[in-house]
Amino acid sequence: MSLFDELYGYLSTDTLCRMYYCGDHEVFEFYKEYDENSIISRREYPFLESLLSFLEIDHTSDFLQLDQIKRDLVLYPGYQDRKRAETAQRELRGLSKTHIYYQIMNIACRQELIKAEHYHGYSLYALNRLLRFCNNPNMYISYITEFIENVLNIDHAGRYPKRRMKQLYEHTMEDSDDVFRFQPISISYKMVKEGEIVPVLYSSNILELMDFALRTCVEREITVRRCKNCGRYFAQTGRVSAEYCSRPPAEGQAVCREFGAFQQWTLKQENDPIYKAYRREYKRRFAWIKAGRITAEAFYAWSKQAQEKHKECEKGHLSLEEFQAWLKKEG
Ligand SMILES: [Zn+2]
Structure with a gap:
């Protein structure tokens, strides 16, 4: 009213x-x-x-x-x-x-x-x-x-x-x-x-x-x-x-502060070597499904493991070099 x-x-x-x-x-x-x-x-x-x-x-x-x-x-x-x-x-x-x-x-x-x-x-x-x-x-x-x-x-x-x-x-x-x-x-x-x-x-x-x-x-x-x-x-x-x-944003738009937080996150990820290594390998393997080199199941099994390793590396339990080596090895 x-x-x-x-x-x-x-x-x-x-x-x-x-x-x-x-x-x-x-x-x-x-x-x-x-x-x-x-x-x-x-x-x-x-x-x-x-x-x-x-x-x-x-x-x-x-x-x-x-x-x-x-x-x-x-x-x-x-x-x-x-x-x-x-x-x-x-x-x-x-x-x-x-x-x-x-x-x-x-x-x-x-x-x-x-x-x-x-x-x-x-x-x-x-x-x-x-x-x-x-x-x-x-x-x-x-x-x-x-x-x-x-x-x-x-x-x-x-x-x-x-x-x-x-x-x-x-x-x-x-x-x-x-x-x-x-x-x-x-x-x-x-x-x-x-x-x-x-x-x-x-x-x-x-x-x-x-x-x-x-x-x-x-x-x-x-x-x-x-x-x-x-x-x-x-x-x-x-x-x-x-x-x-x-x-209050224009209708249908996210509040700028949320948008800002997302931007910051993306920026941080882009400059983060651990995330970059993970992302590169992820994309490479994802393409293998299309090429018929691996099955989707095998890819998702790998990506689950890779996420775990990524987390460990972020926490410092694994060095960047070790993480990169792991990413390569599993090819
Ligand atoms: Zn704003």
Whole structure:
């Protein structure tokens, strides 16, 4: 069930969103405004997944939609032009299927519109704030991408994001507005489901969600790297030497980390003289079956013995020379 469907029944009441990072994952929780502990819905992803996947979307069409939504809602607020407000809500609902950020935005905007419709003179300040990202989404995306590259990317910025950020702050003008700047956001500490006390962000604002993601990386000194297999960024929540991601892969593909392990294994085998000697002989004898020189049974009997010898040699009970001699002798 989509998040929207799940929450739809609650939308007339006040649903709020909070999110936090815990260990190697991130959690979004939707709860009732008047009862913090009543959670309506919960979504969990690998650490930084929501931000990284948002940056990877082809934004050609959704940014055009955002621009129209903003015009419809801000220039012609709901109570003034119902038709435009309805169109905007439909568009938002469509967008909300493509990413969790849009789902959150959709839910929050919808509630603001309901309030605006019900209470005459209701301030649209909160709605305008929610739509702040729509003012210049391309600019925000490029600032954030640059921040990741210049501060968090271990291969470009080094191992310590905090130190790196200090250097950048020292070298960019305080009032320079062409770089990413952190803004005050609503964070509290909370005991979460995992039993830990962590900083929790209370917001439905896309800019603040992204801000919180970056500052969490800096605070926890978590670096990112481009995966050697898929080329996407991944957060190094474990070893900093990790080269393959374990992010959700495209449908039908293996997780890169598993692929990486397989690659490493193959590489190791290719450079391993014991395995090479064994493999060469294996192939040679396998061809003998086709040539009618030996029976399949004889081959499999030999290969079973050869595997045993291979193991012994790997353990060091047999030297490479002895193993090679054995492989030749049994011809
Ligand atoms: Zn990958």
